[in-house]
Amino acid sequence: MIFPIFFCVKPLGAYRVKAPIMNTNPRVFLSGKKLAAAGAILCGLAGFAFTAPSASAEVRVGVSVGVGLPRGYTEVRVGRDRYYTQRGVFYQRGPRGYVVVRAPRGAWVRTLPPHYTRIYVGSSVYYRYGDVYYQPSRDGYVVVDAPPAPSLPPARPADSYQSVWVGKQEYLFKDGQFFTKTPDGMIWTPAPMGAITRDLPSDAQSIWYQNQEYFESDEVYFQKTPDGYEVVSAPWKK
Secondary structure, three states, X not given: OOOOOOOOOOOHHHHOOOXXXXXXXXXXXXXXXXXXXXXXXXXXXXXXXXXXXXXXXXXXXXXXXXXXXXXXXXXXXXOOXXXXXXXXXXXXXXXXXXXXXXXXXXXXXXXXXXXXXXXXEOOEEEEEEOOEEEEEEOOEEEEEOOOOOOOOOOOOHHHOOEEEEEOOEEEEEEOOEXXXXXXXXXXXXXXXXXXXXXXXOOOOEEEEEOOEEXXXXXXXXXXXXXXXXXXXXXXXXX
């Protein structure tokens, strides 16, 4: 909103202007009407000069197309850089939304992502999710470099992205989250209705409604079909 600040100018009638107003400089001549007009201009300029910044302008800073973050995300700071993470995926602000980025070394999280693998290297323990490694630290876990091991177990299939098509649009699905590709990288996107995934998210909860079973994860609802699990709307919310 705009909150202009105006200077108060006394109404013209209160001045009892009967004759043109002259100042000591003979070249400057102001009539009563011109004085009123000048006062109005000053009011307008004062309101313009002291206009407060609009809230909408602040909202537009950062995300240009209104693409948000997944439900339940956590903000993580590494030095001066700000990241957001949810289910083991890290994001940073980009010109078209929040872009998926590599987990930054030194990022601290309270809980591990789902489907992690525990790896022992000597007396040290690592937790791997995809190609990201964590170690215990300060009541949580910190992102670290890969351990100096001669060989490591292969990544789990659940750690990879699944290609899902809805019409002519391709989405990438991983553990309950959907992503789309942009020139800036992958960005998170709300679950598209009709998308069919091969697997359910690891924390999906079973819900029964009118003898039909549904599955819910982060307020995204799935129903089992012969081809997999389809993203549907919750009929009890209609």
